[in-house]
Amino acid sequence: MSGVRGVQPDALDGFRDVQRLAYACAEAVAAQLRPGMTERDAARAMREWAVERGVRDWFHLPFAWFGDRTAFVGFKIPTQFFPTHRRLEAGMPFILDLAPIHRGFTADIGYSGCLGPNPVHDRLLADLRDHRDLILREVRERRSLQRIYEDVDRLMARQGYTNRHRAYPFGVIAHKVDRVKEHRWSPHIAGFGTQSLRGLAKDALHGHREGWSPLWSPYRMSDHPPQPGLWAVEPHLGFRGTGAKFEEILVVTEDDAFWLDDELPHVKRWQETDKGAAA
Amino acid sequence: MNGNGEARERWVRSGDVELCVAEYGMEGKEEDARRPTVVLVHGYPDSKEVWSSVAERLADRFHVVLYDVRGHGRSSAPRPLRGGFRLEKLTDDFLAVADAVSPDRPVHLVGHDWGSVQGWEFATAKRTEGRIVSFTSVSGPSLDHFGHWIKHRMRHPTPRRVAQLLGQGARSWYVYALHTPVLPELAWRGALGRQWPRMLARVEKLPPGEYPTPSLPQDAAHGAWLYRDNVRERLAHPRADAYAHAPVQLITPSGDPFLSERLYDDLDRWAPGLRRRTVPAKHWLPRTRPGQLAEWITEFVTATEDAGGGTTSPAKGLTGDCGPFAERFGGQLVLVTGAGSGIGRATAFAFAEAGARIVAVDRDAETASRTAELARLLGAPGAWAETVDVSDEQAMEKLAEKVRTEHGVVDVLVNNAGIGLSGTFLDTSPEEWRRVLDVNLWGVIHGCRLFARQMVDRGQGGHIVNTASAAAYLPSRALPAYSTSKAAVLMLSECLRAELAEHGIGVTAVCPGFVNTNITATARFAGVTEKEQERLRSKSSRLYRIRNYPPEKVAGALLHGVLRNAAVVPVTPEARGARLLARLSPRALRAMARLDPPL
Structure with missing residues (x-):
């Protein structure tokens, strides 16, 4: 694990721990979801769960999207990302997205699920696997991030889905995450932690001088080989009113790349279907 | 149609009239007895033959029953005619037919035009409760719902509602005409009766066939009493409890010259879990779109049967949270x-x-x-x-x-x-x-x-x-x-x-x-x-x-x-x-x- 610039090898454990904590939080809240609960209820539950376990700062506060909001149907302005009073119903898909900072390590995760059986959603989740493989393969080949972005787009089109991460600010499929100094007071602006925003801004400034960007976008600013560091990658599929995503940290080194952790709900789910198919 | 195309005719007595009933799809085999019974009721000016193409298509899967409404086709007419066509009496006829063809099980009801107007009466009246599993309405509103529709628009007029009233008012010209004494009978037995088949074929683009039947002038003359006996009374004093006690499927032709699509806007209030279908066609769907009708009837009947049938609450899979595309x-x-x-x-x-x-x-x-x-x-x-x-x-x-x-x-x-x-x-x-x-x-x-x-x-x-x-x-x-x-x-x-x-x-x-x-x-x-x-x-x-x-x-x-x-x-x-x-x-x-x- 040499050459992860800015990240000590033992720091990876810290990132892995906080990523697991975040997924545990999403799973715990997902298990509590009942028909009639609102997005705000879910977001609040995630926040309380994480704060109880020592989270003091956030890269961004928890988001929750229910029903067709998982595919960002009709989203025009960024405020629409924030949790609303939309109520959960049986069969509805949902996405929980949170980015806690724990002991100075940042994670940003996305958890997709649905309340009761929903075959469309199952299919989307299963098809996300190809994207996880594709992204890792092409990052290892050190292709330009813009090219990888386009390849993900093509794969989505071939699968019959639409690209919904395009709706994120700057249309990013991924962004860098880093260590953050812990302060006693950690305010946030529009849901994003000021410390993290500061880190991103610093990266953006460096990157601008050196020809790379901490935001992995479809634009020319991402036309550069993968920049070493930790990237929170979040491909987001949409299919007529149903959306699904995963989000997890990809570690990029000078000459290699790997997913930080394979012990995540979506990965385990794919492995189980493999086992089921084999048996 | 696998030999099911042949109809068996029989006679059923209801009060002082004899009704001519035709049955398709029953050959006396054992499994035939388990088939759901579908009763198709014709409109005005028609006889049961209006349904023949649809009945043949349904006969593969169902026990299909057609009957001539009193005074139409080969059924006898009540004496005197005045007062003999009230919806209460038509309900007696339906119950008599249903008891004769399916004594143990309730039936699926389908009505077109006046058959649908009657059907709404059957599907909402207290004494038919438990005799109807499902009702498919084609081009015929309930007179009670129609009455409420008019009242609501008269009491709370907005420009749109007034336009809706005027639109339907203009489409109903023939209803006013039928209320004049004697003249409609004379016209039907004279030139109108002779010209009608040709007019209908041209306006509705009917496929050639043995429709309308020769009994048309007689049917049309008698049927005028359907309007005279019911329309004024029901529109003036609509029943307040006309709620459907069976799941309803509404099939609306979008080009109907006699009925505005707006008539059905408030229908969900009367028929919870209503399933709506629209089809780009004119009024005589049983003649012009028999295949489509047969498919929708089959689908609805099957879904109702699968859901256990006879429940008043809309069963899962029966209702569409449709939207215009699904309809x-x-x-x-x-x-x-x-x-x-x-x-x-x-x-x-x-x-x-x-x-x-x-x-x-x-x-x-x-x-x-x-x-x-x-x-x-x-x-x-x-x-x-x-x-x-x-x-x-x-x-x-x-x-x-x-x-x-x-x-x-x-x-x-x-x-x-x-x-x-x-x-x-x-x-x-x-x-x-x-x-x-x-x-x-x-x-x-x-x-x-x-x-x-x-x-x-x-x-x-x-x-x-x-x-x-x-x-x-x-x-x-x-x-x-x-x-x-x-x-x-x-x-x-x-x-x-x-x-x-x-x-x-x-x-x-x-x-x-x-x-x-x-x-x-x-x-x-x-x-x-x-x-x-x-x-x-x-x-x-x-x-x-x-x-x-x-x-x-x-x-x-x-x-x-x-x-x-x-x-x-x-x-x-x-x-x-x-x-x-x-x-x-x-x-x-x-x-x-x-x-x-x-x-």
Whole structure:
């Protein structure tokens, strides 16, 4: 694990721990979801769960999207990302997205699920696997991030889905995450932690001088080989009113790349279907 | 129809009248006894024969019962006529028939026109509770609901409500006419009775057959009392408790000259879990759309039976949280070419979401089957993939034959497959011309030729959509071949629309502008090297991506176009703007055509 610039090898454990904590939080809240609960209820539950376990700062506060909001149907302005009073119903898909900072390590995760059986959603989740493989393969080949972005787009089109991460600010499929100094007071602006925003801004400034960007976008600013560091990658599929995503940290080194952790709900789910198919 | 086409007739006594009852689909076999009974009630001026085509289609699966309403066909008339046609007495008749044909089990009821008016009475009256499992209403409102509809609009008039009242008031002219004494009888027994079959055939475009029956003048004269005995009284004093005690399916023809579609706006209040269906046709659906009616009746009856039947609460799977697309396209067969990607795929998905059956055609087998698979997940009752190159005449003929034998006649055909070709005229080789015309024009011609023939032969209408392009009316130095092919498609659609209108088949040309699909990634650029080809492809793809108009929106506009049978549907602001400009100031467009595209 040499050459992860800015990240000590033992720091990876810290990132892995906080990523697991975040997924545990999403799973715990997902298990509590009942028909009639609102997005705000879910977001609040995630926040309380994480704060109880020592989270003091956030890269961004928890988001929750229910029903067709998982595919960002009709989203025009960024405020629409924030949790609303939309109520959960049986069969509805949902996405929980949170980015806690724990002991100075940042994670940003996305958890997709649905309340009761929903075959469309199952299919989307299963098809996300190809994207996880594709992204890792092409990052290892050190292709330009813009090219990888386009390849993900093509794969989505071939699968019959639409690209919904395009709706994120700057249309990013991924962004860098880093260590953050812990302060006693950690305010946030529009849901994003000021410390993290500061880190991103610093990266953006460096990157601008050196020809790379901490935001992995479809634009020319991402036309550069993968920049070493930790990237929170979040491909987001949409299919007529149903959306699904995963989000997890990809570690990029000078000459290699790997997913930080394979012990995540979506990965385990794919492995189980493999086992089921084999048996 | 497997020998079930033969009807057995019998007589049932109800009070002082004898009713003529015909039964289909019962040959005395043991399993026949378990079949659900479907009772079809005719309207005015009709006799039970109006249902014969539908009954034959239903006889394979159900015990089908028709009867002549008192005073009609071969049933006897009450004496005196006045007061003998009150809805209470008609309810007696229905119960007598139901008890005779299905003494142990409740029946499924279907009514057309006055048969449906009666049906509403049966489905809402207390004493028929438990005798009806489901009710399908075709072109006939409940007089009680109608009364409330009028009262509500009179008490709370808004401009829209007044317009609705006046609209229905004008459509009801014949109701007023029938209230005059003696004259209607004289007319029906005289010239009107003689002319009626010809008038009906011309206005409604009825297929030739043994309908109307010779008893028509008598039926029409007696039936006038249906109106005189019931309409004034019920409209003035509608029942307040006219709630349906069985699940109801409402089938509304959108071109009905006698009944406004608005009549049914408040119906969900009276029939919880109402399932709505619309069909682009005129009033006499049992004659003009027997296949479609039989399918919808079969589906509804089966769903009610599966749900346990007889429950007042709407069972799962019976109600559609429909929306206009599902009402119109549910259960229909839709074939889309070029369904492996872009607009074709989005269109297939939109139809699938509306509950249509999908045939996804593409030259790429893998993407076609992927479309079919996802269409099934979205709720299409059936979806199949076919690998065909639309420019291949023989392959298309085989496809048309295969689809007809395996799935039936296509209700909506979407000729969408197309390829892009850019480059100036002098750079374009004859080979490139041939290829683009083969796919973009000949593909459409083959599709229209083969499937329109099937639609016409079936005689129950249909719809054809051809994907043209804004390039069809937007000249450009960069797209001569593509624009020519699409202009031909646009004109072909317009001509075809004129020709097929008399068969009830609509034709729509969709003209999208710049839509973010893979057409740019597969387009050919004439007269450039391979490397330049790649560069132009990726550059144009990028521009289209920045424009980012999603194919899903085109699909939405396409379905909407079919719904209102639009001739030309320009999609995207630039396509609409260009169409406007082409009319207002063609010179401006010609000047713009000289510009080089920014590639």
